[in-house]
Amino acid sequence: MKASSHKSNSPKFLEWSYQSQHPARTLWRWANCSLWNFIQIIITFFLKHSIMWITPLVTALLLDKVVQPESISNRKVLISVSILVLALLANVPLHTLFISKVSKVARNLERRLRQALVIRFQQLSIPYHDDSESGRLQAKVLRDVEQVHMVVQHTMEMGLAIVTTLLVTTSITLLSRPYMILVYLAMVPLVMTLRHIFKNRIRDENRAFRQRIEEMNSQVSQMINMIPVSRAHGIEEPATERVDQKLNQVNNQGQRLDRINALFASSNTVAFMIGNLILFLISCWFCMQGKLTVGEVILFEQLFKQILNSVSQALNLYPQMAKGMESVRSIGEVLECPDLEHNQGKSRVSSVKGRIQYQNLGYTYRGASTPALSNVNVDISAGECVAIVGPSGGGKSTLMQLTIGFRRASEGHILLDGQDMEAIDMRAWRRFISVVPQESVLFEGTIRENILFGLDTVDEVQFEEIMDAANLREFVDKLPEGLNTRIGESGARLSGGQRQRLAIARALVRDPKVIVLDEPTSALDVMSEKLVQEAIDRMIINRTTLIVAHRLSTIRNANRVIVLEDGKISEMGTYEELANKPDGAFKRMKELQA
Numbered sequence: 177m178k179a180s181s182h183k184s185n186s187p188k189f190l191e192w193s194y195q196s197q198h199p200a201r202t203l204w205r206w207a208n209c210s211l212w213n214f215i216q217i218i219i220t221f222f223l224k225h226s227i228m229w230i231t232p233l234v235t236a237l238l239l240d241k242v243v244q245p246e247s248i249s250n251r252k253v254l255i256s257v258s259i260l261v262l263a264l265l266a267n268v269p270l271h272t273l274f275i276s277k278v279s280k281v282a283r284n285l286e287r288r289l290r291q292a293l294v295i296r297f298q299q300l301s302i303p304y305h306d307d308s309e310s311g312r313l314q315a316k317v318l319r320d321v322e323q324v325h326m327v328v329q330h331t332m333e334m335g336l337a338i339v340t341t342l343l344v345t346t347s348i349t350l351l352s353r354p355y356m357i358l359v360y361l362a363m364v365p366l367v368m369t370l371r372h373i374f375k376n377r378i379r380d381e382n383r384a385f386r387q388r389i390e391e392m393n394s395q396v397s398q399m400i401n402m403i404p405v406s407r408a409h410g411i412e413e414p415a416t417e418r419v420d421q422k423l424n425q426v427n428n429q430g431q432r433l434d435r436i437n438a439l440f441a442s443s444n445t446v447a448f449m450i451g452n453l454i455l456f457l458i459s460c461w462f463c464m465q466g467k468l469t470v471g472e473v474i475l476f477e478q479l480f481k482q483i484l485n486s487v488s489q490a491l492n493l494y495p496q497m498a499k500g501m502e503s504v505r506s507i508g509e510v511l512e513c514p515d516l517e518h519n520q521g522k523s524r525v526s527s528v529k530g531r532i533q534y535q536n537l538g539y540t541y542r543g544a545s546t547p548a549l550s551n552v553n554v555d556i557s558a559g560e561c562v563a564i565v566g567p568s569g570g571g572k573s574t575l576m577q578l579t580i581g582f583r584r585a586s587e588g589h590i591l592l593d594g595q596d597m598e599a600i601d602m603r604a605w606r607r608f609i610s611v612v613p614q615e616s617v618l619f620e621g622t623i624r625e626n627i628l629f630g631l632d633t634v635d636e637v638q639f640e641e642i643m644d645a646a647n648l649r650e651f652v653d654k655l656p657e658g659l660n661t662r663i664g665e666s667g668a669r670l671s672g673g674q675r676q677r678l679a680i681a682r683a684l685v686r687d688p689k690v691i692v693l694d695e696p697t698s699a700l701d702v703m704s705e706k707l708v709q710e711a712i713d714r715m716i717i718n719r720t721t722l723i724v725a726h727r728l729s730t731i732r733n734a735n736r737v738i739v740l741e742d743g744k745i746s747e748m749g750t751y752e753e754l755a756n757k758p759d760g761a762f763k764r765m766k767e768l769q770a
Contacts, residue, residue, distance in 0.1 A: 218336065220277065221337075228482060235474060238471075243471070281328070282329040285324070289324060292511060301583075309394040335493070338490050338493075349479060378494065378495050392423060395418060455480045531592070532591070535588050536588035537551075538586050547587075550744050551744060552575065562734060570740040609688050611694070612693045618675060620664060623661055628682075647711045739754070739761050
């Protein structure tokens with residue numbers, strides 16, 4: 177049978193390289209904001225923000241009209257006030273339009289980053305995931321991307337306000353009283369000094385806080401997964417204390433970060449208030465000398481206050497940008513990680529017969545002093561059923577992971593239908609295999625959704641045949657909602673045998689040519705094992721099958737049995753041959769289970 181698979185075309189932007197050392201450039205490209213859209217955002221902002229510059233000009237005009245009525249015409253006052261009123265009325269729709277445009281850019285970037293992370297998780301090697309804590313990876317998808325979204329939106333909103341305010345206010349000053357610019361420039365050394373003092377400290381505190389958050393997420397995730405164990409052994413309090421330690425670390429680090437940010441912000445505020453006072457006194461002195469009018473004193477005081485507010489916003493924006501850039505670096509740890517399963521440019525198989533050859537195969541785990549597998553040589557014919565047995569730690573699961581392509585051989589080769597695995601696109605090859613692990617991996621959804629995971633549709637007649645073959649009807653028909661029954665997270669509402677039969681149905685619906693069974697009945701009771709074994713016997717017909725088993729009674733129908741000890745093949749033959757071999761390892765194992 178053939179089921180239609182779900183094909184996902186990765187967006188074009190995912191082909192762009194992510195460079196955390198150039199965060200602004202990378203984020204701008206990923207934001208996918210065209211130049212015309214950006215110009216529209218700038219124009220909209222300029223129009224809606226113009227009220228900030230019109231107000232002090234009209235205020236100064238009105239004050240000069242009060243002080244010297246004959247110097248300013250009533251017509252000029254009327255026109256000025258009318259422009260101010262129009263700017264006020266237009267502010268609401270223009271501000272809404274501006275925020276909508278900025279939000280679209282920021283939210284699209286947020287979605288793209290999360291999508292890129294999810295795709296990258298699928299591309300990264302299994303050893304990478306073995307070494308990574310799921311809580312840390314979740315923190316990158318949730319917290320770090322949210323931080324990037326916030327800093328992009330705030331930068332676009334506040335950044336435009338800062339730049340346009342500085343340009344307009346300095347332009348007005350230069351056109352009216354150029355010498356007042358000298359007073360503005362006197363604040364530059366102070367601004368640069370404050371930024372230099374706090375820059376490294378803020379960056380380091382943000383990095384430490386981000387790491388504490390990731391550690392906390394990881395610990396919480398572990399605690400949730402271990403709740404049945406901690407509840408069963410009455411150790412809820414120690415389990416809670418472990419999480420509480422991480423919560424305290426996050427709390428303490430967060431307080432340190434808040435203190436440095438508060439010190440930075442308060443230093444800015446005090447410095448700028450002093451600067452504003454100095455400028456006001458200078459303006460008053462110029463007015464007393466007849467060089468400024470009363471209205472101009474208020475005008476320059478308001479303009480300088482806007483400049484100070486803009487500079488203050490820029491400095492206060494820096495801690496947020498530092499937090500966002502740290503999140504960019506955190507995301508880059510995943511998106512730039514070289515530990516990938518490399519398939520690009522390799523041969524894509526369109527059909528599979530099922531022959532598997534191990535040639536001098538060896539594998540050593542990172543940091544291990546001895547190999548997990550060594551000098552494994554086996555030729556498995558298409559359609560053959562081979563059982564792999566041996567003591568724990570003998571290399572059985574490692575051999576299966578190498579066969580699936582989750583790990584790459586340290587020595588030797590694996591040939592798939594005569595082709596070296598290293599030359600094959602393993603994503604394409606895996607579409608012809610199915611894996612039934614010891615612990616079924618299920619998600620919170622219906623029985624039907626779990627069986628069809630990753631597929632769009634399947635022929636209903638064939639689906640019914642699979643139900644029978646996997647012995648699912650025995651319990652599905654008894655459920656009030658049948659196949660539409662929700663099974664809970666990780667299949668919590670099903671028994672172990674029911675979960676395994678569901679996993680077998682999921683494997684069968686893909687009509688695989690190769691099947692890998694990793695101890696599928698080891699944790700089941702006698703009745704469940706019988707039902708699962710019946711389903712397995714139906715599933716392996718005319719398919720290349722590798723069975724890792726501890727219960728030797730379940731592999732009687734295997735064509736061959738391989739005994740792995742200390743990573744090497746100690747025996748190989750039929751069930752009967754090995755069972756009758758004097759002083760053989762298989763015979764000893766069989767006697768222990770008798």
